[in-house]
Amino acid sequence: MASIFTKIIKGEIPSYKIAEDDKHYAFLDINPLQPGHTLVVPKRELNYIFDLGDEELADLTVFAKKIALAMKKVLPCKRIGMSVVGLEVPHVHIHLIPIHQVSDMNFGSGTAQVSKDEMKEIADQIKGAL
Numbered sequence: 001m002a003s004i005f006t007k008i009i010k011g012e013i014p015s016y017k018i019a020e021d022d023k024h025y026a027f028l029d030i031n032p033l034q035p036g037h038t039l040v041v042p043k044r045e046l047n048y049i050f051d052l053g054d055e056e057l058a059d060l061t062v063f064a065k066k067i068a069l070a071m072k073k074v075l076p077c078k079r080i081g082m083s084v085v086g087l088e089v090p091h092v093h094i095h096l097i098p099i100h101q102v103s104d105m106n107f108g109s110g111t112a113q114v115s116k117d118e119m120k121e122i123a124d125q126i127k128g129a130l
């Protein structure tokens with residue numbers, strides 16, 4: 001069965017899309033740790049990031065870098081943190097999170113309240129900075 005991220009990539013499930021190319025897709029995390037929390041995924045469905053080939057992993061990271069640089073331009077933060085967990089969704093993804101302090105990346109500390117309108121506005125801002 002297709003992963004939830006494959007369904008998002010195919011447009012079968014809505015997402016706050018930020019960017020895509022032939023191999024990758026970026027969109028806002030629906031339960032953001034911080035406003036602007038973004039997920040970057042390869043279109044090829046694979047569970048575990050370290051099962052990617054070297055070139056695929058490098059390409060994914062370079063794609064994530066472009067998104068992170070755009071995020072840093074428009075989101076109030078010290079930097080963009082990058083993390084990989086993958087315990088919930090078995091489709092490789094990188095979390096990009098705008099942070100001021102290390103605790104902003106604590107996955108156990110609850111999520112930020114961001115309205116649908118704000119999510120759309122944030123996605124548009126990041127897109128505009130690409």
Ligand code: AMP
Binds near residue numbers: 029030031
């Ligand atoms: P993990 O697999 O532990 O790295 O976490 C999966 C992440 O995917 C979580 O941060 C979820 O909030 C996020 N997520 C799950 N479903 C969706 C969705 N439909 N749209 C956006 N983000 C999602």
